[in-house]
Amino acid sequence: MTMSTPEERPGEAFTEAAAEAVRTSVMAFRLVMAIADAVRRQQQKKAGRENELLDAEKASAETSEEVKRFLPDDIATALLEGADWPQLAQQLMALKAAGVDLEAMLPRVGEITVTVRDQVAANAEKVKRAGTEEWAKALRETLPAGPVREAILSSPAWPEMARTMATLNDRGVDVRAILASAYEEGVGVDQAVGKVLAAAEVPTTSRDATLSYGPLTVGLDIPKDLDLGDRERALRQLAIESENPKFVRMVREAMPGAEREADLLVSARHWPLVAARMADMESKGQPVAEHLARLSKDPSWQEGPQSQMGRRLVQAAVDALRKPVGAPAGPGPRVSTAAARSTSPSVGPTKAAKGAAPSTPGVAAHREAGPAPKSGKTR
Structure with missing residues (x-):
């Protein structure tokens, strides 16, 4: 031997x-x-x-x-x-x-x-x-x-x-x-x-719509029965099914050398809400790619348990997209969901009809105060 x-x-x-x-x-x-x-x-x-x-x-x-x-x-x-x-x-x-x-x-x-x-x-x-x-x-x-x-x-x-x-x-x-x-x-x-x-029961406000109410969705319209557990359905509900591959590609291009982390972000449960924000920004002519570049410039999302990486990436992406271009790099302020709920002009998650402004104040979910858009599809 x-x-x-x-x-x-x-x-x-x-x-x-x-x-x-x-x-x-x-x-x-x-x-x-x-x-x-x-x-x-x-x-x-x-x-x-x-x-x-x-x-x-x-x-x-x-x-x-x-x-x-x-x-x-x-x-x-x-x-x-x-x-x-x-x-x-x-x-x-x-x-x-x-x-x-x-x-x-x-x-x-x-x-x-x-x-x-x-x-x-x-x-x-x-x-x-x-x-x-x-x-x-x-x-x-x-x-x-x-x-x-x-x-x-x-x-x-x-x-x-x-x-x-x-x-x-x-x-x-x-x-x-x-x-x-x-x-x-x-x-x-x-x-x-x-x-x-319970598919035959009358739908109520879904748990996903309720829990997503706050920083993830402020300024966006989300359906009352949002279902993040079904990726394809969520993309359809947010009207971004055909645009999603483009947004996935943009994230990967914004994170060179971090392919695994980019995949964690786009496979995260709340990714459809991130993609919906990207679509909303594009419709307003905002430079989405420049915002996403912050994910590489400010890698603070790397800090913390590996098992929570996906959640941190979602938060970092939302912070990067919401922060104005030219603002200093660094983690953005954390917004309390309770505070957002108490100060929001909306009263609950709803889905507005395409091309229609709300008939009374405070009925379009997660929409910040301001004039209704003159054109473009509702997200």
Whole structure:
């Protein structure tokens, strides 16, 4: 048997540590998928409409390209080569069939797996066991009461989820941070499935329209039933479906050497609102490209947790677009949503008819005080 030299062993240790980091990130992916699937099943079970899973082979064929597209190569390869990939593919297809937008969800889950991979790699020499944890207690302390926490604890897969949490914790991963991120995905799944099940009900102001009210949408008209969970529909609702590829290209051109970050921005959930602002600025003859150039001149969005990069990029893009050309580079002032709501001349999110000014003051959502435009389509 050939013995490795001292020079070879450190390289082997590094390779093994990197492989361990990828394996752990795959475990995190499985955990998030298990939580999302538990929420889907709970919603559909309550409605008596739980769907049968798609054939494993067909599900694998239909989802493998999406996984390769939205996840890092090393993590995607490990997932697709795993023995349980057919079951994961079935879960993904079940979520898609239930109304979840995988093109929006997978990049966010990808951010979680990258964070886990990097945490394990950085803590490879500090791995230690912390003993038995009360993961149900940790779950209740981390997540608010509601359908997501209920779905996790009542799921038949809960014991396996708890074992996974313990293993991730042993490997130096911040499990509570994963749970907090996975909770947002669970809420999204709950809403997406509930939306499909309640499609026949009379629509009310959507959660996306309500939560987006403020700096993201000031000066814009947004529909009352805005649906950011469905990228294609959101672009249609904002009347920018055909213009979106151009705006994506403009962002990438404004961020040379930061292709991955540019992709995070244009794949972020709130990207349609950023694109809508770009379209609104173009219609007013404003230099959109000059505004976007600030993303490279002021890279303060790089500061902070990697898992929140997409959100910071959205905020930075909105700040860059709203700040007048010629203003000093630097992070713009943060506007409180509550303050914006209290001082806005609008009374709530609505969608104005094309070419028509509001008949009474304060009915066009997110429109700043001033004369109505004489021409141009309403966004």
